[in-house]
Amino acid sequence: MSVLRNLKIACNNCSLQQLCIPVGLEGEDFTKLESIVGHSRPLPRGKHIYLPEDRFTSLYAIRSGSVKTYNVASDGTEYVTGFYLPGEIIGLDAVATGIHPCGARTLETTSLCELPYDRLEDLSAIIPSISKQLLRIMSQELHSEEQLLMMVGSQSAEARLVALFLSLSSRFSRRGYSATEFVLSMSRSDIGSFLGLAVETVSRLLKRLQEQELIQVNHREIKLLEMEKLRAMVK
Amino acid sequence: MSVLRNLKIACNNCSLQQLCIPVGLEGEDFTKLESIVGHSRPLPRGKHIYLPEDRFTSLYAIRSGSVKTYNVASDGTEYVTGFYLPGEIIGLDAVATGIHPCGARTLETTSLCELPYDRLEDLSAIIPSISKQLLRIMSQELHSEEQLLMMVGSQSAEARLVALFLSLSSRFSRRGYSATEFVLSMSRSDIGSFLGLAVETVSRLLKRLQEQELIQVNHREIKLLEMEKLRAMVK
DNA sequence: CGTCCAATTGAAATCGCTCAACTCGGGTGG
DNA sequence: CCACCCGAGTTGAGCGATTTCAATTGGACG
Numbered sequence: 001m002s003v004l005r006n007l008k009i010a011c012n013n014c015s016l017q018q019l020c021i022p023v024g025l026e027g028e029d030f031t032k033l034e035s036i037v038g039h040s041r042p043l044p045r046g047k048h049i050y051l052p053e054d055r056f057t058s059l060y061a062i063r064s065g066s067v068k069t070y071n072v073a074s075d076g077t078e079y080v081t082g083f084y085l086p087g088e089i090i091g092l093d094a095v096a097t098g099i100h101p102c103g104a105r106t107l108e109t110t111s112l113c114e115l116p117y118d119r120l121e122d123l124s125a126i127i128p129s130i131s132k133q134l135l136r137i138m139s140q141e142l143h144s145e146e147q148l149l150m151m152v153g154s155q156s157a158e159a160r161l162v163a164l165f166l167s168l169s170s171r172f173s174r175r176g177y178s179a180t181e182f183v184l185s186m187s188r189s190d191i192g193s194f195l196g197l198a199v200e201t202v203s204r205l206l207k208r209l210q211e212q213e214l215i216q217v218n219h220r221e222i223k224l225l226e227m228e229k230l231r232a233m234v235k
Numbered sequence: 236m237s238v239l240r241n242l243k244i245a246c247n248n249c250s251l252q253q254l255c256i257p258v259g260l261e262g263e264d265f266t267k268l269e270s271i272v273g274h275s276r277p278l279p280r281g282k283h284i285y286l287p288e289d290r291f292t293s294l295y296a297i298r299s300g301s302v303k304t305y306n307v308a309s310d311g312t313e314y315v316t317g318f319y320l321p322g323e324i325i326g327l328d329a330v331a332t333g334i335h336p337c338g339a340r341t342l343e344t345t346s347l348c349e350l351p352y353d354r355l356e357d358l359s360a361i362i363p364s365i366s367k368q369l370l371r372i373m374s375q376e377l378h379s380e381e382q383l384l385m386m387v388g389s390q391s392a393e394a395r396l397v398a399l400f401l402s403l404s405s406r407f408s409r410r411g412y413s414a415t416e417f418v419l420s421m422s423r424s425d426i427g428s429f430l431g432l433a434v435e436t437v438s439r440l441l442k443r444l445q446e447q448e449l450i451q452v453n454h455r456e457i458k459l460l461e462m463e464k465l466r467a468m469v470k
Numbered sequence: 471c472g473t474c475c476a477a478t479t480g481a482a483a484t485c486g487c488t489c490a491a492c493t494c495g496g497g498t499g500g
Numbered sequence: 501c502c503a504c505c506c507g508a509g510t511t512g513a514g515c516g517a518t519t520t521c522a523a524t525t526g527g528a529c530g
Contacts, residue, residue, distance in 0.1 A: 071385055074470045079385045093381055095374035102381065125363035131370065132356060138373040139330035145380040146328060146337065150306055150314045153387045153431030157518065188477060196388030198519055203478055219477090219527085235309045392486065423509060433487055438510055454495090454509090
């Protein structure tokens with residue numbers, strides 16, 4: 001029985017292998033990595049994975065569902081710093097200090113794989129391609145933060161929102177989901193907080209984009225109607 | 236003669252050892268790292284280190300001087316993505332793809348250490364603490380981008396400018412320079428571009444902060460007069 | 471069926487931008 | 501050595517995008 005359960009959750013059987021840490025691992029190395037990965041039953045919506053300032057022990061790979069990371073300013077306001085989809089890794093920003101600078105919370109029912117960092121370090125001393133892969137993932141993350149920064153810093157509210165949708169679109173599509181129709185797991189205020197916009201602005205922009213027939217909005221269901229025009233909006 | 240030159244530029248003699256990749260390396264490992272580091276004569280102001288879209292071959296550590304990284308939007312506008320001081324590493328965002336997503340240019344006369352990435356990868360397979368250190372540096376960078384993002388996304392223009400000064404202040408101070416008096420190597424428009432503000436706004440804010448006697452501005456010389464009040468402004 | 475939170479809508483206020491003119495300082499060439 | 505020039509920086513006025521405040525609607529769930 002426990003065998004069944006283990007099999008079921010092995011990286012081996014995970015459709016996200018090609019997006020996650022195991023990329024490029026084979027045979028024994030693959031098995032070794034698998035052996036340190038911890039699993040848990042799916043978490044419900046709104047569950048904390050770790051809090052800001054928590055001690056850092058593990059990275060987490062999203063297996064299914066989605067997660068937001070956030071930071072709390074000294075006045076208590078919460079700022080969303082990122083949205084994470086299956087195959088993506090959270091906690092990388094804590095490696096440097098051993099303390100989580102951001103918290104993480106599930107946006108919907110979510111399954112995680114836990115990667116104890118000390119064991120991951122031990123393993124990457126033996127299997128160099130693991131640290132290679134980790135570095136690649138971090139670098140990727142760094143790059144997308146830069147993109148985001150540029151966007152938030154100097155694009156219109158409309159362009160920012162469109163850019164978020166296009167980012168989600170391409171990420172969904174790489175995971176085998178539709179690039180043009182998806183359901184947002186985050187609230188309007190999460191979106192606003194992430195993009196540096198007021199909730200009301202998000203709402204008005206959605207309406208306007210719909211009126212221009214660029215997208216179709218139904219509560220949290222989004223349909224991108226004019227990909228080319230949308231892409232042209234984010235320069 | 237060549238020995239003298241080599242000694243002069245060895246990590247061994249570098250005051251930035253404790254801020255740079257060598258952190259935690261000793262004896263033979265230290266020597267091995269040193270052996271792959273390339274040096275060049277100081278670059279003048281305004282020199283490109285690499286262009287956006289250039290193929291990635293090396294990381295660069297700033298030895299002295301300063302550097303800005305930037306991105307070019309499809310309409311040709313240049314966006315500053317970061318300022319880098321001695322002991323900091325540039326090029327990390329290119330590891331994932333092998334292509335530099337951002338360009339890098341000197342802001343003043345600047346000396347660099349070149350770290351060929353393929354050799355660094357080979358080395359970190361032998362010396363695990365190198366990849367550990369690299370991961371730590373990347374994570375650090377990730378964290379500071381998050382901070383920046385939060386700031387740019389949701390703070391007032393004034394708070395953003397103050398936050399930049401405080402960041403420079405603490406970075407200068409860790410390098411043994413004054414935490415309250417420094418000379419900006421970047422132009423007002425670099426600052427504006429980095430913070431997502433118009434040049435004129437930067438100028439007006441500097442004036443206002445000076446009138447409030449929080450800082451003192453003389454061209455590019457900045458003196459922070461009221462650290463506590465300044466810190467309180469960035470929540 | 472009522473409650474509560476998320477989302478929407480409207481109106482007024484504001485922060486930062488754009489456009490335009492002007493100043494200042496440093497470097498260059500006569 | 502001085503006058504000129506050019507880019508960087510400053511200053512002013514008006515405008516516009518986004519925020520804020522306030523009220524309302526709508527859905528999900530008990």
